[in-house]
Amino acid sequence: MEQIKQYIEQHRDRFLDELFELLRFPSVSADPKYKDSVLKTADFVAGKLKQAGADNVEVCPTAGYPIVYGEKIIDATLPTVLVYGHYDVQPPDPLELWKTPPFEPTFRDGKIYARGACDDKGQFYMHVKAFELMMETNTLPCNIKFMIEGEEEVGSNNLGIFVKANKEKLKADVVLISDTSMISMENPSLETGLRGLSYLEVEVVGPNRDLHSGVYGGAVANPITILTKMIASLHDENNHITIPGFYDKVLVLSDEEKKALNAAPYNEAEYKTDLDVEELWGEKGYSTFERIGTRPTLEVNGIWGGYIGEGAKTVLPSKANAKISMRLVPNQTSAEITKIFTDHFEKIAPKSVKVKVTPHHGGEPVVTPTDSIAYKAAQQAITESFGKAPIPTRGGGSIPIVALFEAELGIKTVLMGFGLDSDALHSPNEKYDIFNYYKGIETLPLFHKYYAELSK
Amino acid sequence: MEQIKQYIEQHRDRFLDELFELLRFPSVSADPKYKDSVLKTADFVAGKLKQAGADNVEVCPTAGYPIVYGEKIIDATLPTVLVYGHYDVQPPDPLELWKTPPFEPTFRDGKIYARGACDDKGQFYMHVKAFELMMETNTLPCNIKFMIEGEEEVGSNNLGIFVKANKEKLKADVVLISDTSMISMENPSLETGLRGLSYLEVEVVGPNRDLHSGVYGGAVANPITILTKMIASLHDENNHITIPGFYDKVLVLSDEEKKALNAAPYNEAEYKTDLDVEELWGEKGYSTFERIGTRPTLEVNGIWGGYIGEGAKTVLPSKANAKISMRLVPNQTSAEITKIFTDHFEKIAPKSVKVKVTPHHGGEPVVTPTDSIAYKAAQQAITESFGKAPIPTRGGGSIPIVALFEAELGIKTVLMGFGLDSDALHSPNEKYDIFNYYKGIETLPLFHKYYAELSK
Numbered sequence: 079m080e081q082i083k084q085y086i087e088q089h090r091d092r093f094l095d096e097l098f099e100l101l102r103f104p105s106v107s108a109d110p111k112y113k114d115s116v117l118k119t120a121d122f123v124a125g126k127l128k129q130a131g132a133d134n135v136e137v138c139p140t141a142g143y144p145i146v147y148g149e150k151i152i153d154a155t156l157p158t159v160l161v162y163g164h165y166d167v168q169p170p171d172p173l174e175l176w177k178t179p180p181f182e183p184t185f186r187d188g189k190i191y192a193r194g195a196c197d198d199k200g201q202f203y204m205h206v207k208a209f210e211l212m213m214e215t216n217t218l219p220c221n222i223k224f225m226i227e228g229e230e231e232v233g234s235n236n237l238g239i240f241v242k243a244n245k246e247k248l249k250a251d252v253v254l255i256s257d258t259s260m261i262s263m264e265n266p267s268l269e270t271g272l273r274g275l276s277y278l279e280v281e282v283v284g285p286n287r288d289l290h291s292g293v294y295g296g297a298v299a300n301p302i303t304i305l306t307k308m309i310a311s312l313h314d315e316n317n318h319i320t321i322p323g324f325y326d327k328v329l330v331l332s333d334e335e336k337k338a339l340n341a342a343p344y345n346e347a348e349y350k351t352d353l354d355v356e357e358l359w360g361e362k363g364y365s366t367f368e369r370i371g372t373r374p375t376l377e378v379n380g381i382w383g384g385y386i387g388e389g390a391k392t393v394l395p396s397k398a399n400a401k402i403s404m405r406l407v408p409n410q411t412s413a414e415i416t417k418i419f420t421d422h423f424e425k426i427a428p429k430s431v432k433v434k435v436t437p438h439h440g441g442e443p444v445v446t447p448t449d450s451i452a453y454k455a456a457q458q459a460i461t462e463s464f465g466k467a468p469i470p471t472r473g474g475g476s477i478p479i480v481a482l483f484e485a486e487l488g489i490k491t492v493l494m495g496f497g498l499d500s501d502a503l504h505s506p507n508e509k510y511d512i513f514n515y516y517k518g519i520e521t522l523p524l525f526h527k528y529y530a531e532l533s534k
Numbered sequence: 535m536e537q538i539k540q541y542i543e544q545h546r547d548r549f550l551d552e553l554f555e556l557l558r559f560p561s562v563s564a565d566p567k568y569k570d571s572v573l574k575t576a577d578f579v580a581g582k583l584k585q586a587g588a589d590n591v592e593v594c595p596t597a598g599y600p601i602v603y604g605e606k607i608i609d610a611t612l613p614t615v616l617v618y619g620h621y622d623v624q625p626p627d628p629l630e631l632w633k634t635p636p637f638e639p640t641f642r643d644g645k646i647y648a649r650g651a652c653d654d655k656g657q658f659y660m661h662v663k664a665f666e667l668m669m670e671t672n673t674l675p676c677n678i679k680f681m682i683e684g685e686e687e688v689g690s691n692n693l694g695i696f697v698k699a700n701k702e703k704l705k706a707d708v709v710l711i712s713d714t715s716m717i718s719m720e721n722p723s724l725e726t727g728l729r730g731l732s733y734l735e736v737e738v739v740g741p742n743r744d745l746h747s748g749v750y751g752g753a754v755a756n757p758i759t760i761l762t763k764m765i766a767s768l769h770d771e772n773n774h775i776t777i778p779g780f781y782d783k784v785l786v787l788s789d790e791e792k793k794a795l796n797a798a799p800y801n802e803a804e805y806k807t808d809l810d811v812e813e814l815w816g817e818k819g820y821s822t823f824e825r826i827g828t829r830p831t832l833e834v835n836g837i838w839g840g841y842i843g844e845g846a847k848t849v850l851p852s853k854a855n856a857k858i859s860m861r862l863v864p865n866q867t868s869a870e871i872t873k874i875f876t877d878h879f880e881k882i883a884p885k886s887v888k889v890k891v892t893p894h895h896g897g898e899p900v901v902t903p904t905d906s907i908a909y910k911a912a913q914q915a916i917t918e919s920f921g922k923a924p925i926p927t928r929g930g931g932s933i934p935i936v937a938l939f940e941a942e943l944g945i946k947t948v949l950m951g952f953g954l955d956s957d958a959l960h961s962p963n964e965k966y967d968i969f970n971y972y973k974g975i976e977t978l979p980l981f982h983k984y985y986a987e988l989s990k
Contacts, residue, residue: 292931475748
């Protein structure tokens with residue numbers, strides 16, 4: 079541990095400078111106008127892996143953005159850890175809400191502010207520096223492989239193809255990912271589950287053209303009104319989803335699991351104050367942690383229709399649209415839920431409109447068993463580094479490729495994230511605490527150490 | 535009648551050329567970037583009034599766009615007709631849906647396609663040509679005044695101020711407006727009523743920032759979901775508006791009035807085919823004409839919230855907005871309904887969100903008595919010109935200034951419109967039929983003739 083801290087002290091500033099360099103690339107995968115930047119980011123990451131000591135570093139082409147690969151095989155008989163991360167980031171909009179520009183990383187109040195600071199550049203880069211540290215101090219205890227992709231924010235469509243075509247190359251014993259958060263630095267935690275995802279776009283079409291709402295209002299169905307009625311019907315008065323069959327496969331937590339989950343620190347007053355809401359909202363009969371970690375949900379991520387510019391326009395629009403996503407829990411599956419939703423939405427549409435449902439990318443829910451070697455190694459690493467055992471938590475977000483890795487490579491994933499809920503992922507003013515960045519670099523070598531030891 | 539037809543024949547082409555010139559000005563009052571064009575349009579209209587023979591032609595300044603005035607007083611003992619129209623037009627968007635550019639008037643299949651072709655340039659300009667005709671043939675039988683404003687599409691805010699400040703100047707016996715439609719050229723009609731308008735913008739705010747829908751979804755109210763629930767609750771299963779007190783002041787039609795209203799030709803199959811809808815929608819227990827002409831309605835003109843760009847973004851947005859308007863019938867009043875809506879919307883908002891309601895411009899409903907001299911004059915003019923008596927109809931749209939004229943000038947309005955429902959007002963590919971344009975120029979002098987005669 080001392081050797082680790084010393085190395086970090088000596089290279090502190092460079093570690094930060096390199097991260098800032100990485101953050102300056104506007105590697106927005108969702109928007110084609112950033113294409114050049116995304117490609118340059120891949121090259122940058124490959125260069126840094128090489129400098130850290132990796133062999134066989136490649137920028138592997140795909141039908142979309144490339145996947146950066148690198149490895150260090152020290153002994154074929156030792157276990158292999160496969161580190162996954164992503165170098166692409168969310169779109170920065172709405173730009174006007176950022177205090178400092180999203181691609182000009184700024185240090186403020188002990189935090190690094192930039193799009194991608196936490197999700198995922200700050201987090202995956204800790205692994206590159208932890209790797210460099212172990213190489214330079216000659217303490218790498220197992221084999222390590224890196225797979226850093228560029229399309230996580232747009233559904234990782236080409237990752238599955240890459241994984242399936244490179245099973246030998248990617249052969250490993252466990253996947254290690256830092257793309258989640260802890261309760262706090264005082265209360266370190268380990269995510270033992272992630273929700274799945276089903277994402278769809280719906281379109282409701284009424285009349286074949288925009289109409290004058292005076293001339294036609296009251297005689298013709300307004301697709302906005304119909305869409306609101308349909309969406310409103312998806313939750314009952316207990317905020318329970320009304321789609322038939324939706325909850326059929328949901329695993330209910332045992333009383334013991336519930337107790338462990340709710341034992342994590344939670345201050346409802348602070349939670350509400352942080353969001354500036356008077357009252358929370360959720361499925362009746364479940365605590366906040368249960369709602370986020372163990373219950374499936376349905377959110378409208380976007381809605382639009384009619385005239386949305388300045389001033390008034392009395393139009394009865396031809397159509398209305400919404401983007402809807404559902405978070406899933408074991409044992410729901412993305413394909414099944416997508417179908418259930420589609421069938422239901424088409425069924426509840428009145429005859430006065432036509433409805434179209436278009437599915438986007440999805441992902442399966444996952445749970446990591448707490449009695450596995452990998453989980454125990456992570457647990458020991460955190461206990462030593464933080465001086466406190468991590469609390470097991472169930473995450474609300476989705477990392478679809480975790481289920482992919484299990485299906486294609488037959489291996490589990492350990493989620494050792496060092497982010498915080500306040501990091502504002504996907505929002506303006508995303509940040510990553512400096513303390514967390516260095517703490518991660520300090521803790522990750524301990525994971526490899528204990529993983530190798532427990533694997534003997 | 536012969537003399538009228540002959541004059542129109544002789545000046546046919548010029549009448550059309552002048553209208554095309556008028557249509558080329560992009561006089562969009564809602565968008566400040568068109569300011570110069572709006573002002574130039576006012577000058578153009580003033581010039582044409584002067585050329586037609588009007589006296590005291592003025593481009594009268596207001597706090598917004600100017601009002602064009604002109605008059606011909608032939609004898610103080612004769613009645614005076616005040617012609618109202620508006621030279622401003624609706625915004626042209628969405629541009630990509632126009633077959634030919636909105637401000638390049640194009641003649642196609644017997645129709646003039648342009649923004650403003652019908653609403654209101656084609657229609658008010660018929661009055662300028664009818665006036666020229668009467669002047670040139672020395673057949674003007676009464677005094678005439680013109681008041682053509684430039685802000686009708688944005689609420690006519692400065693018209694009221696102008697009217698109140700110029701009551702002497704605007705003194706007249708009746709207001710004549712062409713800004714409505716007929717059933718068809720085979721079934722001419724006269725609008726005897728217009729609905730009122732109440733227009734508001736609502737905003738629902740949940741958390742103080744956009745959130746990651748995985749990290750928070752299920753635990754925090756999504757303002758889009760809440761907004762859809764609130765909007766959905768505004769109509770019950772019979773499409774009756776649920777706002778308490780909403781219908782209190784509504785005058786119910788007598789059986790006789792209902793019978794007359796529903797006697798107008800109506801082909802439901804064609805109505806549906808024209809809009810390409812399988813089923814109509816409306817308040818249970820009322821026919822299409824009753825729903826449009828005699829019942830108040832609530833429409834959502836626009837809705838937006840969250841991520842509405844390309845692809846998927848898993849955001850739980852901070853807020854959601856909608857533009858909502860209600861059409862009113864006698865004896866509802868715009869101020870009262872605006873207050874009733876605001877109070878109700880604020881009341882049904884759950885504690886997990888904050889709601890803001892912002893009113894826009896409104897207008898009162900009006901009815902023109904069919905036993906008045908003005909109505910009879912219009913009726914006779916149409917009977918002579920079309921060879922058939924006009925069917926009395928109740929219009930769905932609003933012309934708020936009609937109630938203003940009654941309140942401030944103490945006079946009624948006759949609505950002699952020559953448009954058609956298919957004109958696509960407020961939509962892409964707005965048009966005005968050439969036949970209707972010339973028919974209007976032919977019919978309007980007859981109105982003045984009979985109005986003067988019946989007034990003796």
